[in-house]
Amino acid sequence: MLQALRNKLSGWPSILVLGVCVFAVAFFGIESYFMNRVDTFVAKVGKHEISQQDLQNALNDARQRAAQTPNSPYSPADFEKPEVKRQVLDSLINQAVLRQAGTDLGLVVTDQRVRDTIAGDPGFQVDGAFKPEIYRAVLANQGLTPTGYETKIRNSLEVNLLPGVISSTTIVTDADLDAYFRIAGQKRDLRYVELPRPALTDATVADADLDAFYKAHIADYTTPEQVSVKYLEVKGADLKIGEPSDIQLHEFFEKEKQRYAQPEQREVSHILINVPKNATPEQQKIALEKAQKIAAEATPENFAKLAQENSEDLGSKRLGGDLGWLEKGVANAAFDTALFSMQKNEISKPVLSPDEGYHIIWLRDSRSGNAKPFEEVRGQLAADWAKSERARLYNERAGQLADSAERNPGSLEPTAKELGLTIQTSPMFGRTGGEGVAADPKFAAAAFADDVLAQGNNSSLIQVSSDDAIVLHLAQHVPATPKALADVRDAVRQRILDERVDAQAKKHADELLAALQKGGDVTALAKAPVKTIAGIDRRNRTSAAELPPAVVAQVFLAPRPIDGKPNWTVVATGNGAYALLAVDKVVDGDPAQVEKTQRDAVRGQMMDLLAYAATLDYIEALKAKADVKISEDRM
Missing domain, CATH: 3.10.50 (Chitinase A; domain 3)
Known part of the structure; x- marks a missing residue:
């Protein structure tokens, strides 16, 4: 048989067929013997995977925020619930969708914006000025590296790029504001009557009813x-x-010497000419020619003016390009290399940095690094050694x-x-x-x-x-163990009786409401005191302090009077009790009495809310088009 097979495989057509087969096996079959990919993602948006660790980190962050937020609706234990985990995962999916959409639209977070955001954090400042040594110390205390923290900040900024664009296009008209202030400044006059709880008419509970109620509500009578x-x-x-020896302290000092030294720093200004992401050769050429022209014109005397007129770094443009004092490792590699090879008062030729564009750099001043002597920092060394x-x-x-x-x-x-x-x-x-x-x-x-x-x-x-x-x-x-009916018999019986009274109270309230809607007199029908409160202010409800909370909640939800006649409403006030509520008069607020500063503040808040709603709609539209996969079993 082998000889027959060899005979059939002679000639170039057979060699070609055999080659195709070998190619197919090599690329589509044999790798399965060596590669066995196991998916571990919790969710996947396009090609971006959200790992179990990503979800856990987000849950930990949310748990920490909840613990630090007074009156937070979430307790730490809530973040172990499947529905809360899903909410956090949905948030990560939304972020991934927004980042991908921003990338597709060419929206980029520049290195300069990351630096500006970090420098603007009060936690890294002293007297309003960014301090690199404090920045490094805070990150080290949190177990973070500058690179990792900058990536975290960049990701956060990327997520907000598209919402920022949407927010900038949101419009709130004067008519919208007027409508808001008419409602916000509204005052209402009302009447209400608390209905007495009816007396129990039938206190007999059969054993069969007890048994049926107990079985239907067995979870309420189960020890967890x-x-x-x-x-x-x-x-x-x-x-x-223990106490460190001198040898240990000296070794620690040598190892961590940079923590006790002022690093070399450069005071710098720059002018940025952006190069679009995925720029064509023609676009790159135009940007370079513009940067070269500005660099040729720039002098220490006119640099600030040129920056204000030409720089596309919005963070430093209004400051004449001033970036303050920088040390090695703060800027990107290309910028860093050029900056620390320059002499004082030198202006560089255009320097190209990834994802940003061309920088024209002016080195205004420099100061060399200086290490503090061992004896001067001995006390701090001992504390840091102990912590380490x-x-x-x-x-x-x-x-x-x-x-x-x-x-x-x-x-x-x-x-x-x-x-x-x-x-x-x-x-x-x-x-x-x-x-x-x-x-x-x-x-x-x-x-x-x-x-x-x-x-x-x-x-x-x-x-x-x-x-x-x-x-x-x-x-x-x-x-989990259900309690015996004999042990909870009295509690079950009382619940049955309470529910009977609740049903009677609701029936009585509904009957009164029907009679009032036909023109009946509330005092005669309710046989209880009718209370009147005038001028309850939507924004200041101190005059409604005597009202039951459930009634207060309904005051501004109840219908307006029609043709001077009130619409009565039944309100459940809790514990099976009810009240009847009617709004007799409604006076809308006057938008003309609102000061401009307040109008502007409310306009800003409304724009934020509208932008948020528009962003959510946009995210849902993006998700409908995106390839989103969720692995519930890995959550």
């Missing part, structure tokens, strides 16, 4: 699932750090905790003995957390994870904070 866990904890604050040593020791101990717990998954005892740690036990808590350490959502989530709850293993390392790590193990598990 709870656990107690044993755990080992490593806290940086508890680690003992504590972080090193913490990371080491946390790593040992994680490794040992993984080697001994069935118990915390070997790890506690190996590391000299004390096993602690939490009180019982549910899936939403509990008290003490169990209040941390990461701790509660780990306790109820399948690996811990079902399989009985130690948890992975839980990073409660930057210097607090925990490993836990299940101590006790109490499943």
Whole structure:
């Protein structure tokens, strides 16, 4: 058979066919033996992937903002809920869609804008001036690098490029403002009567009714699932750090000398001539010729004027191109190289930098770096060494905790003995957390994870904070347990009776409303005091302080009177009680009485809201056209 096959494959046609087959296998088949791609993204927008780590970072940021925001509608535990995770993921998808749309439209965040944004952050300033040494120290304290932080700022600015363009085209007319102030300044006169709660007419509850109600509302009479866990904890604050020796301090000083030195700096101005992204050769030529012409004309005396007239860097243009004092690494590589090779008062030829264009640089002044002597910074060195040593020791101990717990998954005892740690036990808590350490959502989530709850293993390392790590193990598990009907019989019976009264109260209120709509007299019908309040102001409701909160909420939602006749409304005031409400008179606000400053402020707020709504609509339109994939199982 092999000989027959060889005979059939003789000649150039057979060689050609064999070559095609080899080509196909080489490029479309054999790689599957060597490459097995496993998708790990939570969502994908076009070619951009949103990883599980991206989502976790966003959740951590949102959780931190919620914790720092008074009266936040979210608690830390909320960010473990699937619906909240989905909201955060949707936000990341929206950001990806906006960045891609901005790129497609040629919108670019320049390096200069990133620098201006960072320099304008009050957290990096002293007396209103940007301080590079403070910038580096703050980032180091947060475990960030300048490059990583600049990327974060650039991404944030990129997301806001398109919303900024949309906002600039939003218009709020004077008629829109007048309509707003007529409503905002509105005053209303009202009458209301609180209806007495009807008496219970039938207090008999059959056993069958009790049983049926109990079964229909079994979740209300169930003790939630709870656990107690044993755990080992490593806290940086508890680690003992001795006093550093002179040798250790000198070694630390040599290693971190740049932290205790004033780096070489250059005082610089520039003129930027933009080069469009994906510029044609002709566009590049035009930009270069313009930059060369300006560079040829520029002198220290006229540089500021030329910058104000020609520079396309809006951040520094009005300052005559002034960028202040810069040190190495702040600007992009091309700009940096040119700047630090120049002499004082020298003006450069055009310097091309990526994603920006041509810079004409004027070096106005320079100052050399100077290192502080060891003795002068000894106190700061000792504090920094202790902080660094504590972080090193913490990371080491946390790593040992994680490794040992993984080697001994069935118990915390070997790890506690190996590391000299004390096993602690939490009180019982549910899936939403509990008290003490169990209040941390990461701790509660780990306790109820399948690996811990079902399989009985130690948890992975839980990073409660930057210097607090925990490993836990299940101590006790109490499943969700319905309470016996006999134990909750009285509570069930009372709820049935309360619901009967609620139904009677609602029926009575609806009957009164129907009679009032036919022209009946409210005093005679309600058989309760009718209260009148005049001139309730939409913006200042102090006159309505005596009203039940539910009635206050309905005052400006209730219909206007028609032909002088009020429209009565039923309002549920809570706990099965009801009130009747009528608006007798409505006086709109007078837009002519509003000062210009207030009109301008409201116009700005309305423009922001309209721009926000338009941006959301635009995002939805973009998403409808984009290829968006979501992996719910990886959230």
